Amino acid sequence: MSMLSAAALRRGVASLTDLSSRLAVSLPASAQLFSAAASSEAATSAAGSQDDDSFLKASREGVILVLLHFPLPVRVFPVACLAYGRFYSATIGGSRLEKNMLKTDIIHHLDRCGLSLDDVKIDYNRGYTPLGALLRFPSKAAFTTAIRQTNQNRLYRIDEISRDVWDLKESFDGKAVLLQGVPRNALLDDIERFLCGTNFESPPLENFLRPGVPEPIRMVVVKFHTKTDAMNAVITKNRSFCLNNQVSMRVLQ
Template sequence: MSMMNLLLRNTINSNRSIQVGLPNQGLSLLLRDSRRHFSTTEAEVEQPTQDPPTNQFIQPVNKGFVYGKLFDTMHATKGYILNLLEGELTRDDIKVDYNRSFTPNGILIQFHSHSAFEYARKAIARKGRLFRLERVNPTRWDLLASYDGKAVLLQGIPRNALPDDVERFLSGCFYDASTLQFQTRQVQGLTDPIRFAVVRFRTQTEAMHCFITKNRGFCLNSQILLCVLQ
């Protein structure tokens, strides 16, 4: 009996050891997994954040043309405007805005940057000029013709004058006959509409020669007034 009791006691003790050991192993696994989880989280938290790379193509830049219109410049020439604004402008950056009767109602200017536009405004204020410079839509520049002193306006052409009559009037001048264009406009205060023409020359010198030699000349007994278009 004593031997049987001893075997029974050993079996009970062995079962208790197994029952006690199982929870300990589960707790150990849980703690190990927890340590692994917290270790990973800690590494993620301690990892320094990096700023996203800067894309130089999306940075704002001060480039591109800015267009302005100068008002109250009835008889101003391109040379006068270049001296007035003191900027890095050329004659190609200036266009005179003529109405349908070729009366100038302002000057359009193409500035190469916004800072150049602001500098021009300060130059006008510094010199005490009464001109007014305002920004305009770029489409106005594209639609405006540029004469640059190489075109002459003939005013007062008789209504019955033919192109041959005008060509005889311009004899001795080196102009481009294919550019001769006639127009008629009704002027307020006059009963009959006025007729005029525009003709282009190759150079400014040839246009000025036409103005000097032909201004106030006669075409079919009508006096013709000439004007060099800027």
């Protein structure tokens, strides 16, 4: 081979080597540029898709919680759990109560039984003498506790009664007043003048006679609008005179 041919061959090989080197250097850069562009394009596409997704958009803006207020359940005792009893004195001869005993006195006496004013009804006879008190207990256990409490002091007794006895008994609830000693010849106008200044309900009034000595005693039941009205009437009018008779007054419970 001539020297001219060898030099040409070496020059061609060097050119090929130089081209390969430049390709090797440029290929990673191109791949990197292509990869970065693809990643940027993919991120832009993903961001665009998230912007279009209303659910994801709402998630970025925040979550709104709606709190609903529901009233607490009212405590109601099942009818089957209730118990009923009759409370009366064991020391005054027979099934009776003291005339001046109040519902609150009974509740305080049975302070471990969970009774309220609505759970007590005073049992009157036809002459409005209190014979006892009808009680409604929230449970059988409360009724048993009441029996134990009454047995401890032995002043009172409790007998079990049915619900029908409780339902049939009327409760005056402190809104009625018993007038005792009203003159037998007193007219309705005379009674209204006696009650002047009190907030009593309009007639008719309940009139009846109770046996007495030397003659029967006339009694009148007057109803008032509220407990306060009834109590104020007793405070202001008790022992006042209707015609020539002194009239005593007592709140009916």
